[in-house]
Amino acid sequence: MAGKRTIEDIARLAGVSKTTVSRVLNHKPDVDPATRERILRIIEEQSFVPNIAASGLAGGRNRLIGMLIPSLTWPLIPDLLRGIAEAVEDTPYELVLYSIKDEDLERDRSEVINRLLATQLTAGLLAVFPGPASEQLTRLYKQGFPIVIIDDQIEQTTPWVGTDNTAGAYTAVRHLIKLGHRRIAHIQGPPEYLASHDRYNGYRQALLEEGIIPDPDLVLVGDFLPPTGRACASTLFELPLEKRPTAIFAATDQMAYGVLTAVEEYGLSVPRDIALVGYDDDAPSAHVRPALTTIRQPIFEMGQSGIELLLSMLSETHRSTHSDWSPTKFGRSSIGKDRETQPPEPQPVRIQLPTSLVVRESCGANSHISVSTSAGDDLR
Amino acid sequence: MAGKRTIEDIARLAGVSKTTVSRVLNHKPDVDPATRERILRIIEEQSFVPNIAASGLAGGRNRLIGMLIPSLTWPLIPDLLRGIAEAVEDTPYELVLYSIKDEDLERDRSEVINRLLATQLTAGLLAVFPGPASEQLTRLYKQGFPIVIIDDQIEQTTPWVGTDNTAGAYTAVRHLIKLGHRRIAHIQGPPEYLASHDRYNGYRQALLEEGIIPDPDLVLVGDFLPPTGRACASTLFELPLEKRPTAIFAATDQMAYGVLTAVEEYGLSVPRDIALVGYDDDAPSAHVRPALTTIRQPIFEMGQSGIELLLSMLSETHRSTHSDWSPTKFGRSSIGKDRETQPPEPQPVRIQLPTSLVVRESCGANSHISVSTSAGDDLR
DNA sequence: CTGAAAGCGCTTACAG
DNA sequence: CTGAAAGCGCTTACAG
Numbered sequence: 001m002a003g004k005r006t007i008e009d010i011a012r013l014a015g016v017s018k019t020t021v022s023r024v025l026n027h028k029p030d031v032d033p034a035t036r037e038r039i040l041r042i043i044e045e046q047s048f049v050p051n052i053a054a055s056g057l058a059g060g061r062n063r064l065i066g067m068l069i070p071s072l073t074w075p076l077i078p079d080l081l082r083g084i085a086e087a088v089e090d091t092p093y094e095l096v097l098y099s100i101k102d103e104d105l106e107r108d109r110s111e112v113i114n115r116l117l118a119t120q121l122t123a124g125l126l127a128v129f130p131g132p133a134s135e136q137l138t139r140l141y142k143q144g145f146p147i148v149i150i151d152d153q154i155e156q157t158t159p160w161v162g163t164d165n166t167a168g169a170y171t172a173v174r175h176l177i178k179l180g181h182r183r184i185a186h187i188q189g190p191p192e193y194l195a196s197h198d199r200y201n202g203y204r205q206a207l208l209e210e211g212i213i214p215d216p217d218l219v220l221v222g223d224f225l226p227p228t229g230r231a232c233a234s235t236l237f238e239l240p241l242e243k244r245p246t247a248i249f250a251a252t253d254q255m256a257y258g259v260l261t262a263v264e265e266y267g268l269s270v271p272r273d274i275a276l277v278g279y280d281d282d283a284p285s286a287h288v289r290p291a292l293t294t295i296r297q298p299i300f301e302m303g304q305s306g307i308e309l310l311l312s313m314l315s316e317t318h319r320s321t322h323s324d325w326s327p328t329k330f331g332r333s334s335i336g337k338d339r340e341t342q343p344p345e346p347q348p349v350r351i352q353l354p355t356s357l358v359v360r361e362s363c364g365a366n367s368h369i370s371v372s373t374s375a376g377d378d379l380r
Numbered sequence: 381m382a383g384k385r386t387i388e389d390i391a392r393l394a395g396v397s398k399t400t401v402s403r404v405l406n407h408k409p410d411v412d413p414a415t416r417e418r419i420l421r422i423i424e425e426q427s428f429v430p431n432i433a434a435s436g437l438a439g440g441r442n443r444l445i446g447m448l449i450p451s452l453t454w455p456l457i458p459d460l461l462r463g464i465a466e467a468v469e470d471t472p473y474e475l476v477l478y479s480i481k482d483e484d485l486e487r488d489r490s491e492v493i494n495r496l497l498a499t500q501l502t503a504g505l506l507a508v509f510p511g512p513a514s515e516q517l518t519r520l521y522k523q524g525f526p527i528v529i530i531d532d533q534i535e536q537t538t539p540w541v542g543t544d545n546t547a548g549a550y551t552a553v554r555h556l557i558k559l560g561h562r563r564i565a566h567i568q569g570p571p572e573y574l575a576s577h578d579r580y581n582g583y584r585q586a587l588l589e590e591g592i593i594p595d596p597d598l599v600l601v602g603d604f605l606p607p608t609g610r611a612c613a614s615t616l617f618e619l620p621l622e623k624r625p626t627a628i629f630a631a632t633d634q635m636a637y638g639v640l641t642a643v644e645e646y647g648l649s650v651p652r653d654i655a656l657v658g659y660d661d662d663a664p665s666a667h668v669r670p671a672l673t674t675i676r677q678p679i680f681e682m683g684q685s686g687i688e689l690l691l692s693m694l695s696e697t698h699r700s701t702h703s704d705w706s707p708t709k710f711g712r713s714s715i716g717k718d719r720e721t722q723p724p725e726p727q728p729v730r731i732q733l734p735t736s737l738v739v740r741e742s743c744g745a746n747s748h749i750s751v752s753t754s755a756g757d758d759l760r
Numbered sequence: 761c762t763g764a765a766a767g768c769g770c771t772t773a774c775a776g
Numbered sequence: 777c778t779g780a781a782a783g784c785g786c787t788t789a790c791a792g
Binding site: 386387388398399402403405406430431432433434435436437438439440 | 768769770771772
C-alpha cells in the first residue's frame with residue numbers, strides 16, 4: 001500500500017533526522033552522497049511519496065497548477081488538455097481544473113479566480129482563452145503570481161502563448177481572393193474576444209491590399225457556434241443578388257457548419273454557388289461535406305508550450321530567494337511599496353505559434369495543398 | 381486581496397477562539413446562534429477562505445476529487461467534463477485531473493493511481509472509462525476509498541454510472557434488420573474494453589433473434605478510431621460479392637467516419653450501396669454527409685450522475701464515525717482484521733442511463749425519428 | 761554535512 | 777456552548 005509512510009518513518013529507517021530526508025526530497029545541496037543514496041533507496045523501497053498538502057503548508061513549493069478553462073464546449077479543448085497533461089505528466093505537479101459555465105458572467109470568473117488563490121494550493125495558473133477575464137489576470141501577474149495565458153489576451157502584459165489571428169484570417173481571405181472572389185463576407189466572433197477583432201482585421205487587410213473596399217453589409221456578428229453561423233448566412237442569402245457575397249469567411253469552423261446548413265436550406269451548393277472558409281480545423285471539418293477549407297491552429301502545441309512556459313516560471317520563482325508567491329506574504333506589503341522596491345519588469349515572454357491554411361473542398365480550389373503562415377508573416 | 385487572512389485573524393476579530401471558528405466553518409452543532417452569525421459575517425466581510433491544504437492535513441475533510449481520465453482524445457470528453465464540472469461548481473470541492481497518455485500501459489495507470497493516493501489530497505476518485513484499470517480500482521474501493529466508475533467496468537463491484545451497451549447495440553442492429561438488411565457487418569472496439577464486448581453481444585443478439593447466423597467474416601476488430609474503421613471497411617469491400625455486407629454497424633462514430641472514407645475510395649455510396657450505423661453521437665455525426673445514424677449516449681448526464689454519486693458517498697463517509705479514509709489509517713490495520721470487523725458490504729450503487737437511437741441519413745431510413753431504449757430494455 | 765525545534769493553518773479530542 | 781493544547785506531515789532557519 002503506497003502512501004502510508006511519513007517522512008519520519010523514512011528518517012527512522014535511514015537512521016537520520018527528518019531534516020535530512022527533507023533535504024534529499026527537495027534536492028538541496030550539502031548532503032553526504034552516501035546518505036543521500038541510502039535515503040533515496042529507502043524511499044524507493046517504501047514507495048514513499050511525500051504528502052503534498054503538508055509540504056505546501058510548511059512553506060515548500062506548491063505542487064498544484066490551476067487550469068482556468070472557460071467553455072469546455074470549445075471543441076479544441078481535448079487537444080489542448082492533452083498537450084498540457086502530457087507535459088505535466090513527467091513533473092511533480094498535478095493539474096487542478098477550474099472551469100466556468102459558459103453562461104456565467106465576468107463576475108463569476110473573478111470569483112473562481114479568487115477561490116483558486118484563496119485555497120492557496122496552486123503554484124501558478126494556466127488560463128485558457130480567458131476573454132474578458134484577462135484584465136484581472138494581468139493584475140495578479142503584476143503582483144507576482146505566476147500566470148500564463150493561452151490565446152486571447154487583451155493587454156500584452158502577461159506571459160502568453162497563442163497564434164497570430166490576424167495573419168491567419170489574412171491568409172484565409174487572401175486564398176479566397178486568389179480564387180477570384182471579390183465579394184467576400186465575414187461572420188465575426190463575439191466582440192468580447194480579442195480573436196474576433198484580430199480575425200476581422202486580417203479579413204479587412206486582405207481586402208484592402210487588393211483594393212477591395214470592405215462592405216459593412218457583408219460583415220455579421222455571430223457567437224462562434226453553428227446556429228449563429230446559420231442565421232448570418234441566411235441574412236446574407238436574403239440580400240439582393242448584386243449585393244450577395246460569392247464567398248464567406250467564418251471566424252470559426254462551427255459557424256461554418258451553420259453556414260452549410262443554411263446553404264442546404266436555400267438550395268445552394270458549396271463551393272459552386274458560394275465558397276466557404278472556416279477557422280480552427282475542428283475534427284469534424286475533414287468529414288463534413290464538402291470538406292471544409294480552414295485555418296488550422298496548433299492547439300496541442302499551444303497547450304504544451306503554455307504549460308512548459310509556466311513550469312519554467314515556477315522553477316525561477318523558486319530559485320530566486322526562495323520567495324514563493326503566496327497571498328499571505330503579498331497581502332502584508334502595501335501595493336505602493338511593492339511597486340517601488342521592484343526592479344523594472346522585464347517584458348513578459350510571448351510565444352506565437354504558426355497557423356496553417358488547410359485547403360479542402362469548400363473553397364473551390366481542387367488541390368489539397370497546405371500553406372503555412374509562420375509567425376513572421378504578421379502584418380500589423 | 382482574498383486569502384491573506386487565517387482562521388486566527390477571524391477568531392481575533394470575532395473575539396472567540398480558533399476552535400469556535402473552525403466549528404462554524406465545518407457546520408458543527410453546538411455553537412451559539414448569535415456567535416455563529418457574527419463569525420459568518422466576519423468571514424464574509426474578510427472574504428476569508430480556509431486553506432484547504434491545512435484543513436486536509438489536520439484531519440478535516442479533503443476537498444479535492446481526483447478524476448482519472450484516460451484518453452483525452454475521446455471526443456465525448458468535453459461533454460463529460462462539463463457534466464462533472466458544473467455539478468462540482470456549487471460544492472466546496474475542486475477537481476484534480478489525472479490523465480494518462482493513450483499509449484501508456486496498464487502499469488502506468490496503476491502508477492498514476494498510486495500517486496493520486498500517496499499525495500493524500502483527494503477525498504475520492506471518479507474514474508472515467510478505466511478499461512483494464514478497473515480491477516485495481518475495485519480493490520481500492522473494497523479497502524474503503526470512495527470510487528465511482530463511469531462506463532466500462534469489468535467487475536460489478538464498484539459504484540458505477542453508465543449505459544447499457546448491449547441494449548444500445550441491439551437497438552442499432554435491430555433498426556438495420558427492420559430496414560431489410562440481413563448481411564450486417566460489425567466493426568468492434570478493442571477487446572480490453574468491456575464496451576466492445578457488450579456492443580458485440582447486442583449485435584449478436586439482434587441477429588440471432590431474427591434467425592440470422594452471425595458470420596465471423598463480417599466481424600472485424602478496430603481500435604475505436606477512424607483509420608481502423610477505414611481499414612476494416614476496405615476488408616469488407618474486398619469480399620466476394622455474395623459475402624459482402626449490405627450494412628455496417630460500427631462500434632464508434634469515429635470508426636464510422638473511417639468507413640465513409642473507404643466508401644468514397646471504393647466509389648460506393650451510403651446508404652444506397654451500404655447502410656451505416658455508428659455509436660456515440662459525436663458532434664461531427666450530424667454534419668458528416670450523409671449524416672450518421674447512431675446510438676446517442678447521455679454523456680453530460682453520465683458525468684453529472686457520476687460526480688453526484690461520489691459526492692453523496694463522500695458525505696456519508698464523513699458522517700459515519702468521522703472516519704475519513706486515509707491511507708495512513710488503513711495501512712495500520714491488517715487487511716485480514718479489517719475484513720472481519722466490517723459489516724457485510726451492501727451492493728454498490730449502479731446507475732444505468734438510457735441510450736437512444738438517432739436516425740439520420742446513413743442508414744437509409746428517411747424519417748428523422750428518435751427511439752429511446754430505456755435501461756429496462758436490457759436483454760441479457 | 762547534520763539535527764532539534766519552531767511553525768505553516770487548520771481540526772479534534774478533552775476539559776470545562 | 778466554548779477554549780487551550782496537541783498534532784497532522786512537512787520545511788526552514790538556527791546551531792552545531
